[in-house]
Amino acid sequence: MDRPTIKDIAKLANVSIGTVSNVINGKGRFSEETRKKIEKIIKQSNYMPNVAARSLRDKINPLIAMVVPYAPRGKVLDNPFFSQLVSGVESGARDRKFHVIFTGEKDEPDLSYLLEKNINGLIVFGANENTEFLDDIQKLQLPTVYMDSYLSDPDLYQVGLNDEMGVYLGTKYLISLGHRSIVVISYGWLGDAEHTGSVNHCRLLGYRKALEEAGIPFNQDLVIEGAFSVEDGYHAAQQVLQLRDQATACFAFSDIAAMGLIKGFYDLNISVPDDFSVMGFDDLYFSEYLTPGLTTVRQDIYGRGQAAVKLLIDQIENKNDLEDKQIICPVSLKVRQSTAAVRKP
Numbered sequence: 001m002d003r004p005t006i007k008d009i010a011k012l013a014n015v016s017i018g019t020v021s022n023v024i025n026g027k028g029r030f031s032e033e034t035r036k037k038i039e040k041i042i043k044q045s046n047y048m049p050n051v052a053a054r055s056l057r058d059k060i061n062p063l064i065a066m067v068v069p070y071a072p073r074g075k076v077l078d079n080p081f082f083s084q085l086v087s088g089v090e091s092g093a094r095d096r097k098f099h100v101i102f103t104g105e106k107d108e109p110d111l112s113y114l115l116e117k118n119i120n121g122l123i124v125f126g127a128n129e130n131t132e133f134l135d136d137i138q139k140l141q142l143p144t145v146y147m148d149s150y151l152s153d154p155d156l157y158q159v160g161l162n163d164e165m166g167v168y169l170g171t172k173y174l175i176s177l178g179h180r181s182i183v184v185i186s187y188g189w190l191g192d193a194e195h196t197g198s199v200n201h202c203r204l205l206g207y208r209k210a211l212e213e214a215g216i217p218f219n220q221d222l223v224i225e226g227a228f229s230v231e232d233g234y235h236a237a238q239q240v241l242q243l244r245d246q247a248t249a250c251f252a253f254s255d256i257a258a259m260g261l262i263k264g265f266y267d268l269n270i271s272v273p274d275d276f277s278v279m280g281f282d283d284l285y286f287s288e289y290l291t292p293g294l295t296t297v298r299q300d301i302y303g304r305g306q307a308a309v310k311l312l313i314d315q316i317e318n319k320n321d322l323e324d325k326q327i328i329c330p331v332s333l334k335v336r337q338s339t340a341a342v343r344k345p
Contacts (some may be wrong), residue, residue: 004047012041046139064093064312065114066102066123069133079229080256080284081301082125088305089123096313111136121312123147128198143315145308148199157315158326159308163199166297166331167206170251170279173295173333175214178342179249179277182207185227185236185261187253187281203253203281222247233257237264240276248277248342255280255287255296262290262338273340283334293336304329 006024010017015038019030023038041047066089068082086102093100101117114122121143127134129151137144145157174182184207187200208218222243227233233252240250240261252258258280262272272278272292280287283298307327 004045006047009038009041009045009047012045013038062097062120062316063099063101063117064121064123064309064316065117065119066100066125067111067114067137068102068104068125069128070104070126080286081254081282084285084301085125085305088302089309090305091302092306092309093313096309098309098313100309105133111140114140121145121316123308123312124149126199127151143312145312145315147304147308150198150202154325156325157311159304159311160326160328161199161299161304162328162331163202164206164209166281166299167203167251167253168210169206169331169333170281170297171207171210172213173335174249174251174277174279174339175210175216177249177277177339180214180216181219181222181243181247181249182211183240183243183247183250184223185233185240185250185252185257186223186225187227200253207251227252227254227257227260230256230260230263233260234264235260237261237268237270240265241268241270244276249279249339250276251279251281253281255282255284255294258294258296258338259286259290262292262294272338274343277339279339287334288336290338292338295336295339296334298332298334300329 006017006020010020013020013034015034019034020038022030023035024042066086082102086100090100098120101119105111119142122137122140123145124137125147127137127146127149129149134151143157145159147159148161149158150160151158171182184204187203204223211218224236224239227236233254233256236252236257237260240247250261252261258278262278265272265276265278270276278294280294280296281299282301283296284301287294287296307329311327
């Protein structure tokens, strides 16, 4: 269904277009009854004024939003990954005279307030295929860029990462150090990994590919699920310790989980890397300052934020040819002190 126009709203309310415009802009004369009637129709129809063109024409700084479906509202920046990503988004937006708001939607998946704020476009981080949330986003009919979403629709604008290659490189490096039994602390739940449209799925593919090339059988028991935070990584140390008789290394699919894991090992008197090698993924700004410094898969988090906001604003301003709707950013290996060769008995 096409997005309703101001003419459609006026027709439904049986008033003039000018009256609808006055209610939207809060000026002019109209009755309280008319205001309530028009606002009710606007809410029910998901009508959104075309403020993008108007804001640009009037040189008013327009507004975009970054939405993280799985983060609680008000808690997005608690994760240092998003602190770096947001810095890149803000920098790119500021260069183009745009403002940015950031929000999580885990506890209150309600996007109606975005319409009220006259958002010109969205960056959505971590949307999943065939979900109600994705449907709600698309119903807004706003210029949108999806990050780390692996959506199958080729017409959607996406900025992703070579997740499979990143974990492949990291696992291959651990194998080169003599590690044959490598525990994985996954980025999400294994149920999610069964679907091709997930970061976790692609990272596990890279892990399995490196094992297969080295002739090492995949062992499901070495995969620990759902480490999204420092606390998850810390508690995972107990689980990893139960695998100590067979495993010598642990690959956490995020630096924050690796940081928690190292602290958990410290409290359990497990030495890194003497007793266990630990690898992360992301190369957050603090990773080199940990003790020991964290070996990790590096991605340019700040640069990815800038790339996403550029792709979004180009849509809003109709400046791009948009032949390349999908950007895949590279990864590399950053070796530090948290990994070491297996010690011979």
